[in-house]
Amino acid sequence: MTTLHDPRTTFGAAVTALAEQDERIVVLSADSGKSSGFGDFRARHPERYVETGIAEHGATGVAAGLATTGLKPVFCAIAAFVTCRSFEAFRNDVGYMRQDVKVVGRNGGFTYSDLGPTHHSLEDYAIIGTIPGVVVLAPLDAGQIVDASAAMLEHEGPVYMRIGASPLGDLVPRGSFEIGRAYPLRSGEAMTVVTTGYIAAEVVAAVDALREEGIEIDLIGMPTVSPLDAAAVLESVRRTGHVVTVEEHYPTGGLGARVAEVVAAEAAGRVDIVAVPHVHIGYGPYAELLAKHGLDAAGLTTRLRALHEAAPPDA
Amino acid sequence: MTEADVRTPVRSAHPDLELAAARARRNVLRMFESTPAGHLGGAMSAIDIVTALYGRVLRIDPANPHDPARDRFLLSAGHKAMCQYAVLADRGFFDASILDTYGRLDTPLGGHPDMHKLTGVEANTGALGHGLAIAAGIAMGARMQGLPTRVWTLLGDGELPEGSNWEAAAIAAHHGLDGLTAIVDVNGMQISGTTAEVMDMEPIVDKLVAFGWEVQEVDGHDLDELVPALQARSDRPRAIVAHTIKGLGVRSVQGTVAAHYWKPTPEELGRAVADADADVASLSEVLA
Numbered sequence: 001m002t003t004l005h006d007p008r009t010t011f012g013a014a015v016t017a018l019a020e021q022d023e024r025i026v027v028l029s030a031d032s033g034k035s036s037g038f039g040d041f042r043a044r045h046p047e048r049y050v051e052t053g054i055a056e057h058g059a060t061g062v063a064a065g066l067a068t069t070g071l072k073p074v075f076c077a078i079a080a081f082v083t084c085r086s087f088e089a090f091r092n093d094v095g096y097m098r099q100d101v102k103v104v105g106r107n108g109g110f111t112y113s114d115l116g117p118t119h120h121s122l123e124d125y126a127i128i129g130t131i132p133g134v135v136v137l138a139p140l141d142a143g144q145i146v147d148a149s150a151a152m153l154e155h156e157g158p159v160y161m162r163i164g165a166s167p168l169g170d171l172v173p174r175g176s177f178e179i180g181r182a183y184p185l186r187s188g189e190a191m192t193v194v195t196t197g198y199i200a201a202e203v204v205a206a207v208d209a210l211r212e213e214g215i216e217i218d219l220i221g222m223p224t225v226s227p228l229d230a231a232a233v234l235e236s237v238r239r240t241g242h243v244v245t246v247e248e249h250y251p252t253g254g255l256g257a258r259v260a261e262v263v264a265a266e267a268a269g270r271v272d273i274v275a276v277p278h279v280h281i282g283y284g285p286y287a288e289l290l291a292k293h294g295l296d297a298a299g300l301t302t303r304l305r306a307l308h309e310a311a312p313p314d315a
Numbered sequence: 316m317t318e319a320d321v322r323t324p325v326r327s328a329h330p331d332l333e334l335a336a337a338r339a340r341r342n343v344l345r346m347f348e349s350t351p352a353g354h355l356g357g358a359m360s361a362i363d364i365v366t367a368l369y370g371r372v373l374r375i376d377p378a379n380p381h382d383p384a385r386d387r388f389l390l391s392a393g394h395k396a397m398c399q400y401a402v403l404a405d406r407g408f409f410d411a412s413i414l415d416t417y418g419r420l421d422t423p424l425g426g427h428p429d430m431h432k433l434t435g436v437e438a439n440t441g442a443l444g445h446g447l448a449i450a451a452g453i454a455m456g457a458r459m460q461g462l463p464t465r466v467w468t469l470l471g472d473g474e475l476p477e478g479s480n481w482e483a484a485a486i487a488a489h490h491g492l493d494g495l496t497a498i499v500d501v502n503g504m505q506i507s508g509t510t511a512e513v514m515d516m517e518p519i520v521d522k523l524v525a526f527g528w529e530v531q532e533v534d535g536h537d538l539d540e541l542v543p544a545l546q547a548r549s550d551r552p553r554a555i556v557a558h559t560i561k562g563l564g565v566r567s568v569q570g571t572v573a574a575h576y577w578k579p580t581p582e583e584l585g586r587a588v589a590d591a592d593a594d595v596a597s598l599s600e601v602l603a
Contacts, residue, residue, distance in 0.1 A: 026459065047459065053489070058448045058482030065452020068437070069460065070383060073452075088442055089479070093449055096439045097430065 002169030005142035007198065008106050011163055012037015014149040015074055019045060024072045025153065026050060030059045032077035036106055060086040063101045064093035072100055072153060078112070079105025079121035079162055083128055094158045095131035101159075102152050103128075108138075108162035108197070109248035110276070113286040121162070122276050125196075126253025128160040129226040135179055136226040137161040138197035142168040144223055147177030155179055164198040166286055171200055172221060180224045182232035188216030191308055192236040192243040192269075196222045196255045199248045202290065205297035206304055215308055225255055230262040237269040242311045244272045244304060248295060251275040272307050274300070325601050327538040329371070334598040335405055336366040336538075340564040341591040342401035342414055347577070347584055350418025353426065356574035357471055358398035360502040360535065360559035365390075365402045367541040368467055377407040380434045384462050387453055389438045391446020392471035392500065393427035399436065400424050408435035444477025446470065447497055451487040454495040454552075465494045467545065473505030475516040481526070487552040488527030495552040496545065497528075500535060502561040504572045523554045535559035566590060 019025040019041060026048045027033065027041050033049065034042075042049045050066075052059040056077060063073035075082065082105050083090070094101045105124055112119035129136050137159060139148040145163055152159040159179075172183050185200070186207050195203040200221050207217045218236045222229065237243045243263060245256035256273030263271050276293055290296040294303055325333055339362050347353060365388070369375070373386040390399050397417070404411045409423075416422040423432040427441025438449050450468040457464035470480065487495050499519060507513050516522070523530045529549040533540040535557030544555050562574025565587045579587065 026456075050455065050490075052482075052486050055482040055486065057479045058451075058486050061445055061448025061479065061483060062452035062455065062486060065449040065454075066456040066459075067452075068387075068449070069453055069456030069462070069464070071456050071459065089445065089448070092439060092442050093445055 004167035004169055007142065007145055007163040007165065007168055008035065009037040010142050010145045011076070011104065011106070011149060012039070012041065014146040016041040016044065018150060018153055019048065022072065022153070024070065026066055026071050026073050028052060028059045028063050028073055028075040030054055030056050030077045030081070036076035036104070038076070056081045056086040057089050060089035060103065061093045064089070064097055064099045067099035067101050072102070074102045074104065076104035076106055078119060079108040079124055080119055083121060083124040083160070087127060090128065091131050095134050098133060099158060100156055102161070103159070104161045104163065106163050107165045109164060109199070110281050110289055111165035111286055113289050114283045116283050117280040120281055122248070122250045122281070123253070124160070124162055125225045125249050125255065129253065133157060134226070135159045135224065137179070137223055138225055139163065139223050140183065140197065140200040140221045141171040143170045143174040144172055144177060147175060148223060151177045151179050162197060166198065168198055169201060171204055177223070180227050180229055182229035183221040183223065184219070185221045186211070186217060186219040188218045189240055190215045190217055191311065192218045192220065192240045193246060193304065194220045194222050194233060194243060194255065194259055195246040196225050197248060199246065199295060202295060202297045202300055203246050206300035209297070209301045210304060213305070215305065217304070222255060225258065228258045228262065233259055233262055234266055234268055237263055241269040243269055244274060244307050246274045246300065249275055250278050252278065270311055274303055325598065329538040329542060330598070330602050332366055332370045332538050334595070334602055335370055336363050337591070337594045337598050338405050339366055339398070339401040341595055342404055342411065343397045344584070344588050344591050345414045346397050346400065346417035346424065347579060348588070349415050351584055352418070352576070352578045353397055354394040354575065355565060355568070355577035356502065356504065356561040357392055357395040357500065358401070359562045359564050359569070359574070361395050361398045361469055361500045362401065363536045363538060364469065364498055364500065364541060364557055365398050367538055367545055369402050369406050371542050372467070372545045374463070377435070380408065384464055386464055387437045387450070387466040389446045389450050389466065389468040390428060390440055391468045392443065392474055393440030395469070395471070396424070396426060396428045399428060403433070403435040409433065443474040444479035447480050447483035448486070450495055450497070451483050451492055454487070454492040455490060457494055458492070465496070467496045467498060469498045469500055472499055472501040472503065472510050472516065472519065473513070475499070475519065476514045484523065484526040484528065491550065492552045493548060493550050496555065497552065498555045498557055500557055500559050502559045504561045504575060506575050508572055520556050528552050528554045530554045530556060532556045532558065536563060564591060564594070
């Protein structure tokens with residue numbers, strides 16, 4: 001049985017540990033630090049902890065200013081607010097100014113379930129991915145949050161990382177995280193599945209269930225949404241002829257759209273995008289919202305089986 | 316403003332700055348000679364302030380423009396870019412011949428400044444309401460690292476309705492950022508009309524005081540007032556509310572909304588250039 005970890009405390013502890021070695025790391029909070037796992041950081045490094053109050057746009061601009069002085073600011077708050085509320089500061093002050101700012105959206109996707117659409121973040125990969133030079137990360141599991149935190153702080157330049165809220169186990173070996181690299185999770189020839197973010201756990205369960213039925217899927221974990229590891233996608237799709245993408249994001253501008261661009265340009269195979277319907281998702285427990293939209297392991301098993309059967313055998 | 320109220324003769328204890336400002340006004344018009352369209356009004360209203368900063372206040376060295384301990388100036392009102400370009404060229408940050416590329420393909424001198432294209436520019440502004448938060452971050456970062464860096468940012472009065480300014484104003488006051496000074500260039504006009512008509516933000520001084528800032532009002536064209544006001548430091552962020560005249564120096568449009576974005580005819584530009592040349596010449600003569 002895998003141990004489960006809260007992604008926020010995992011993230012906060014990872015940055016706090018890194019800050020012991022790198023005094024340039026500073027943390028910003030928009031009344032969001034404690035919920036982002038930074039209680040310990042604040043206690044250890046009060047001089048490097050900046051509270052802005054509930055002012056995400058202001059916090060993002062301040063982070064850019066801090067970065068111009070050589071510091072490495074990390075700003076974590078609710079994903080919807082650090083992407084939508086402060087988009088222009090992200091685009092201009094961080095992106096256009098090419099500042100070494102790390103913005104982390106927690107409670108991504110609809111993990112803030114019952115708090116409703118104001119607190120859901122189903123367009124963050126798309127909108128932040130439009131900013132030139134910004135890396136977009138969505139770690140697949142708890143260990144990868146730790147490794148991705150180290151990689152993003154080592155990377156010089158703006159990074160956005162989405163993490164969730166539900167407890168996470170481990171899917172990939174620790175210590176090998178590289179920005180822009182795909183992680184093979186299962187191998188097979190029946191079709192390719194590409195996924196990103198914490199929903200990978202549901203996808204792995206579905207792929208393993210289909211393996212029991214004899215459908216052997218090539219499953220690629222893609223913790224870097226942008227820049228996409230196009231070579232890994234094409235290598236697999238050229239073998240299988242069919243790729244299905246799975247993400248907790250709207251279909252527009254997310255992982256599926258990026259995979260489709262790459263596969264269409266090379267005419268490498270058929271693409272199906274499994275994503276959150278383009279509607280304002282309602283309220284409810286996270287697991288039940290996942291099931292309602294066919295994104296839990298059971299729903300994905302059914303959809304992936306159907307998509308496999310729908311694809312022409314010579315595809 | 317009357318015909319008699321021109322920029323010469325010397326009016327202050329800083330004749331060299333008066334001459335530098337006259338040269339900077341001429342530099343602005345030199346950019347119009349390259350491409351005859353741009354945000355004249357705000358560039359000319361802010362030019363005495365920016366000249367005073369670069370001439371007397373900022374600890375900067377054009378030969379070492381990336382010194383981590385340098386002072387910073389950010390033009391929050393990025394559309395006044397020609398003002399900053401004109402002063403940076405006069406201070407030797409780049410060769411003045413680059414002014415002749417203004418508005419041309421691949422010029423480093425855009426309608427709004429780009430720190431990666433032009434040495435001396437500290438932030439990519441243009442979208443209004445961004446400079447103050449970035450400047451607050453710089454003041455904070457300098458303090459954290461024990462650097463002597465101070466930071467000034469210039470806002471337009473038409474920029475004040477942007478709510479992000481007030482987020483930044485609150486953050487700066489809460490954190491006691493004594494290394495930060497904001498200058499509000501109150502020329503009283505914006506693209507659609509007077510600021511009073513479009514969105515009246517008065518009383519500006521009271522609003523900033525209420526946010527916890529130390530505030531001083533000055534005549535934004537009086538160098539005797541400007542220099543000490545810009546140099547002064549407090550135990551909290553300072554705001555200088557500078558009353559200015561839109562487009563000052565271009566007599567056909569100064570003090571009017573029409574100065575905001577100016578597209579002169581060749582004749583209008585020629586008259587403005589002749590006036591600016593005369594101002595530079597007469598001040599040079601006085602100082603000779």
